[in-house]
Amino acid sequence: MTGPRFTKLVETLPSTVPFVGPEVQERQRGAPFDARLGANESVFGPSPFAVAAMQDATTECWQYADPTNHDLISALSARLSTTHAHIIVGEGIDGLLGYLVRMLVAPGDPVVTSDGAYPTFNYHVAGFGGVLHKVPYKDDHENVDALMEMARSVEAKLVYLANPDNPMGSWHSGSVIEKALDALPDGTLLILDEAYIEFAPHGTAPEIDPDDPRVIRLRTFSKAHGMAGARVGYGIGAPELIKSFDKVRNHFGMSRIAQAGALAALEDDAWLEEVVELVAEARNRIGAIARANGLTPLPSATNFVAIDCGEDGAFAKRVLDGLIAEGVFVRMPFVAPGNRAIRVSAGRPVDLDIFEKALPKALAAARK
Numbered sequence: 001m002t003g004p005r006f007t008k009l010v011e012t013l014p015s016t017v018p019f020v021g022p023e024v025q026e027r028q029r030g031a032p033f034d035a036r037l038g039a040n041e042s043v044f045g046p047s048p049f050a051v052a053a054m055q056d057a058t059t060e061c062w063q064y065a066d067p068t069n070h071d072l073i074s075a076l077s078a079r080l081s082t083t084h085a086h087i088i089v090g091e092g093i094d095g096l097l098g099y100l101v102r103m104l105v106a107p108g109d110p111v112v113t114s115d116g117a118y119p120t121f122n123y124h125v126a127g128f129g130g131v132l133h134k135v136p137y138k139d140d141h142e143n144v145d146a147l148m149e150m151a152r153s154v155e156a157k158l159v160y161l162a163n164p165d166n167p168m169g170s171w172h173s174g175s176v177i178e179k180a181l182d183a184l185p186d187g188t189l190l191i192l193d194e195a196y197i198e199f200a201p202h203g204t205a206p207e208i209d210p211d212d213p214r215v216i217r218l219r220t221f222s223k224a225h226g227m228a229g230a231r232v233g234y235g236i237g238a239p240e241l242i243k244s245f246d247k248v249r250n251h252f253g254m255s256r257i258a259q260a261g262a263l264a265a266l267e268d269d270a271w272l273e274e275v276v277e278l279v280a281e282a283r284n285r286i287g288a289i290a291r292a293n294g295l296t297p298l299p300s301a302t303n304f305v306a307i308d309c310g311e312d313g314a315f316a317k318r319v320l321d322g323l324i325a326e327g328v329f330v331r332m333p334f335v336a337p338g339n340r341a342i343r344v345s346a347g348r349p350v351d352l353d354i355f356e357k358a359l360p361k362a363l364a365a366a367r368k
Contacts, residue, residue: 039329075267076266089233093220113132156188191218199224199276230258318365
């Protein structure tokens with residue numbers, strides 16, 4: 001009796017996922033977290049209109065969703081002043097990243113990213129046999145010039161750049177991104193991850209013609225819209241690239257419930273504005289808590305704050321472990337020098353009260 005015959009590539013891959021979820025950690029520690037501040041979710045939740053729309057849609061969940069996502073794409077294209085042909089909807093940015101890599105990366109193809117940037121992109125590249133070329137951060141920012149130089153050096157198929165950035169929270173102005181496009185080599189696609197763009201200062205989003213074939217912009221309903229569990233992301237790109245998603249995507253990947261929620265969320269500008277204000281208040285308080293404990297909060301254009309713990313990655317990991325022991329779920333960057341920090345998501349006042357009480361205990365334990 002024999003088992004399945006895996007591909008040679010799959011046999012070389014680890015059976016791991018990029019992130020250990022808080023639910024896994026809760027099972028390991030035998031207790032739920034008191035404050036969930038590690039996954040950059042919006043604890044403020046989705047628009048009440050989105051909640052109502054999703055509740056209404058549950059009665060129709062026996063039906064498959066529209067595989068073309070027509071209504072949502074139409075609403076997005078109207079909001080973004082594009083045509084329907086410029087928009088792709090998928091199962092979060094993670095799902096769209098997987099489709100992009102599947103379309104464009106064959107075994108051995110070079111791909112460029114920052115060392116310490118979003119690991120799910122790396123996961124997809126490894127899964128399709130691409131070769132990752134990484135450049136280090138510069139002053140806690142993704143080094144745009146170095147990314148473009150590396151892309152030219154290796155003739156990259158893809159370059160991944162998040163703006164604003166995760167995990168450091170830093171950002172570049174839109175003009176920097178526009179300039180970078182002119183330095184992009186022919187045949188290279190820039191994946192511009194704008195998951196946190198709603199939280200960023202005015203001028204962070206670049207002015208890019210939606211017909212520009214050199215770039216695809218990825219956005220999500222997971223962050224500011226508070227729908228991480230619904231898995232709704234979208235891309236803005238040239239029609240030829242967008243149409244090519246139909247060659248590889250899961251055409252029934254979106255649920256009717258997620259489609260309905262995203263459509264309603266998109267129309268509730270007042271809720272979005274309120275969430276952005278609440279996040280700004282939470283960032284300020286996280287910074288104040290950090291400074292009160294002798295730590296340095298890094299500037300952030302996202303819904304989280306990276307807090308420089310002042311020593312090395314081993315010390316930051318002890319601080320993180322101490323917070324988890326106190327019932328506070330947080331994460332930290334994986335790669336030095338970013339791993340000197342812990343990353344704390346924006347929370348409600350009650351969540352940050354818990355964090356404020358736990359941090360001194362975690363620091364004391366880390367220093368023993």
